[in-house]
Amino acid sequence: MPDLLLLALLLAAVAIGWWLGRRERGHRLLSSPQPSLSRDYFVGLNYLLNEQPDRAIETFVAALEVNSDTIETHIALGNLFRSRGEADRAVKIHQNLLARPSLTPSQSNLVQLELSRDFLHLGLLDRAERLLQNLVRDTHDDGIRQSAKRLLVDLLEQEQEWQAALDVAQPALVNQYQDIRRAAAHWLCELAERDMRSASPALARKRLRQALSVDAQCVRANWLLAKMEHDTGHYKAEIRLLKRIPQQDRDFTPIILEPLRDAYRMLADEDGLERSLHELIQPTPFTSAVIMLAETLQRREGNAAATAFISEQLAIEPSLRGVDYLMDLYRHDADLKERERIELLKRHTHTLLEASPRHRCQRCGFAGARLHWRCPRCRSWGTTKPITGIEGE
Template sequence: MTDVVLLAVLLAAIAIGYGLGRWQSHRTRSTASPPSNTELSQEYFVGLNHLLNEQPDQAIETFVNVLEVNSETVDTHIALGKLFRSRGEADKAVGIHQNLLARPALAPHKNEQIQLELARDFMVLGLYDRAQRLLTQLLETSRDDSHRQTGKALLVDLLEREGEWQAAIDVTLGTLKRHPEMRRPTAHWFCELAEEDRRQASRAMAKRHLRKALQLDADCVRATLLLAELAMEDGHYTRAIEQLGHVPDQDSEHIPTLLPLLKRAYLLNDDEPGLRRHLEQLLARAPYTSTIVLLGETVHHQEGIDTAIEVVGEQLNRAPSLGGIDYLVDLYVESQQLAGRATDTRLLLLKRHTQALLDQRPRHRCRRCGFTIERLQWQCPSCRDWGTIKPITGIEGE
């Protein structure tokens, strides 16, 4: 058991002791039954004994059993429920919170607070349908603005987890002025709808959803990339290139992300010189490894390997990177092979080292929580934020 959890249990015990003291004082004034007080005190000290012996489960069970639910102790019960949930025992938290809701004498404010905690319990247990019913009912009946806002946030989180994108949008749209931080997630939900439309061959609806995404978040790279892909599928390669030209202004860190589609659009448009000029413009803005590599491949195809080596070498002088060196070694090896010379073993050794180092590293990282992953995902699996995973500079070209 960690010190943090032990401290939490101890604080809960202190709160319970305080609640018991007040409850017993009230009982002493209202009835002459000292044996009951003595019994309660004994139970309380039994709980403390469990706590001091590092038996937190027995301690909490003792406190819950001895503490009567009333207006003075309800906060302590709620705290104990939260403690169970934080310890990974959400089923016990459900028991505590459901027991509280069974008390009709509780004030409406407390009743709603308990409903929110019970919804959190259900979500932790994966009982999304029960949590959704509880939250929907609370939003229909609550007059407490803070509870309504909390309930909406929980409901949106639940709907997002379930992939109910339109329902999440419906809940959120009316709150964007008050919560502008939700514009980016909502834009991605529209992108999710567009992806579904695309799979169902509803291209017009997909484009409509993507335009709504960009209205909400003008910097939504994902929406721009999807519009470019749709233009490509329609055979409008010049339009796709124009769409991709917006990405560096939206988020220059996603320049590596747009390159495969950019290359395909230019080649299908039979405009390899245009691709080279576009890559040179991107490198003037941000010298990413993947851009250097693609420029090297383009020059190689147009003017031969020696010119490619020269161009890549110049770019790496400006912005050295592991991925760039790995590609340059490939060019040197190929150059020797084309010249009919035996490959320098030192180059092969260097290639093994650079490749091994690259193989050990992920290609993308979440800028919010640091989570690393090989392939790009638009929602971080760790912190669940949207649009925060981006290529890692220097190895993104591999």
């Protein structure tokens, strides 16, 4: 049995023993001069010491009366079951508590909150939602209402009920919690993408502007607005929106490069593209931007200029993708034998690049080829970014 679980159980046993002792002292004043603890307490403690936690907890629960002094201990035992992955047993304890007429309103609210957590762990979302909706609507305890709202928002996210989640979160949770504020902006983006698919561009733009008002750092909102401008042929407006993204978060610079290049090409403005790329690599020489700028130099001035530029940039910020592109440049001027050697090296760099993830969640470390606006592992919004560095983008 894990040491942490043993400690938790032991503490529970001590707490129960203290309450039982208190109860026994009350009886002693009325009936008997000899103090005594419940026999069940010692039976349970024996199970605990013999590393039989399930039987120990069952014995403690059976021994402990439900009253105003022991309600918190019962709740703690139910939560212990849930933390061990036995939410069904936690449900039984918490439902048993709710059936007691002696609970105060605040105690009843607390038990309902924990019972909703049990249902969420079991995947019983409808039952959890009903409990949480009741708590949000009826409780007078601000702490319980706040906790219920956060749980309800998490549940509605699971069900992809973006508008319902917004209705619960705004304005209190959005104003108070940064993670909720960031998530709310992405819920609006989700709704906007739904509007875009259903040919409602005006409503989509309205939602995206709302997303930026909720969270001015929401890269995704500007990204989607830029895409809408591209689809309608407004390339100058698209470029303006794309250039806002590095101002919001420089780590997202790599995602704007291809649409930025395409927009400038649609305007036949190669000089504008070159100026923009120079601006982007000034603070941080992102490999993708460096390679794209080298390609413009190659078209205008030839291989030698591109080779000199990429070599200079690799000395500042080495990267595997930069080396791979440099080998492409060398291959153009190589003889047959040198070209074969370069091809062999490129096969190795290509294998390494294919095996390397392109994006990583800054919260949990999940990495993959695609950019996920919501991390598939930790379910956080906006925490996945392009990987930079030697093996990065």
